[in-house]
Amino acid sequence: MKIGLDIMGGDYAPEATVLGAIEARKSLSPHQKLVLIGDREIAENILQKNNAGTGDFEFVHTTEVIGMGDHPTKAIVQKPDSSISVGFKLLKEGQIQAFSSAGNTGAMLVGGMFSVKTIPGVTRPAMTTIIPKLKGGMGVLLDVGANADCKPEHLLQFGILGSLLAECVYDMPAPRVALMNIGEEEEKGNLLTQASFPLLKESTQINFVGNIEGRDLFNDAFDIAVCDGFTGNVILKLAESFYVITLKKGLKDEFFARFNYEQYGGSPIMGLNAPVVVGHGISNPEAIKNMVLLSKNMVESNLIEKITQAFHQTN
Incomplete structure (x- = not known):
């Protein structure tokens, strides 16, 4: 299992998000990998300062950030190398099984509907x-x-x-x-x-x-x-x-x-075709940790498959 985390999203990112990732990693099993999506150099510096091994994580480097005040639809289109846009691309391609961010809520909604889309019937x-x-x-x-x-x-x-x-x-x-x-x-x-x-x-x-x-x-x-x-x-x-x-x-x-x-x-x-979690904009490391663990639980429970089955019966 690979869980994607937008480390650039949130008022206190990337410090709070990377510190939250360090704490979340402690609760994950060896076969559960946390993929940090954002500025790799900054993330590695924070990890090193906190005596956390970079080998415990995977990194996907991005060069753009969707801000809290950005227009959701325009930002998804105009910032294809943002951490949110890239996160949804990875989710759509199956390279990660869940994606979470404390960034722009509207962009997370739009990104989810444009990429993995809604479950048929929802x-x-x-x-x-x-x-x-x-x-x-x-x-x-x-x-x-x-x-x-x-x-x-x-x-x-x-x-x-x-x-x-x-x-x-x-x-x-x-x-x-x-x-x-x-x-x-x-x-x-x-x-x-x-x-x-x-x-x-x-x-x-x-x-x-x-x-x-x-x-x-x-x-x-x-x-x-x-x-x-x-x-x-x-x-x-x-x-x-x-x-x-x-x-x-x-x-x-x-x-x-x-x-x-x-x-x-x-x-x-x-209602989306993959587990997606949106965190509070003011999320601190504790909130980020719990956001990652909630994503993990959504994957482990086969929630998306069960929702798909329920709406297939409805139709």
Whole structure:
């Protein structure tokens, strides 16, 4: 197995990404290779300064970087030797089995759809995040930003994608899927949620348990929560602020500590033909390490094959 890591992506790259790669390498087996994609000379200097052997990694040198402010589609086309563009080229050719980056999220979405493309039957890839539960454990929320506007059939597909991620990667048997809404009653919500409810209810591919409200997000009423990307992104950014607020207030609490994005590494882009993970722009070495390990788990679980089979049955 070869896992590709964009070492040029993120606010603190390449220092943080290479240091994260060093830590991730310690958790990988000998047959699992980490491929560092970016400026090889800089990477080797960082490795040497931290007494890490260059022989523990493979390198693919690139000369361009897609910045956080670059237009995603233009950057993918105009910067073919960027670490993100080259990473997706390697992924498409099968030279790596997974690719992760803490760089430009839009470029990661566009790059994935242009290169490895979506799994047949998946109309919209979705991004996920982990939601800590008050009594322990976690839930999965999607979409959290890939699709600001959605149709009912997209939310059904998110339910299927989220269920497979939970089963295969997070070891949740028969995960309960809920629809994020403004009320528990079936008829509540806007046009999107009202039309989505019967689709989710009638599907035999998910374990649908009905609507949940914002106040249910951290309890044990569900395992997978689906919503449009606009709503999901607002929820994600609000949840991330909880951890920051507790730090600023000097509060120490086990529950709020689990809102620390570093623990989860990144957001899988569900629905692509290969494992792709997007990290937070401010990812530090711990987050980079966990992003790499999440990529590894996605490969080992045969998640993409299981999603392909599920959508083949749907069609």
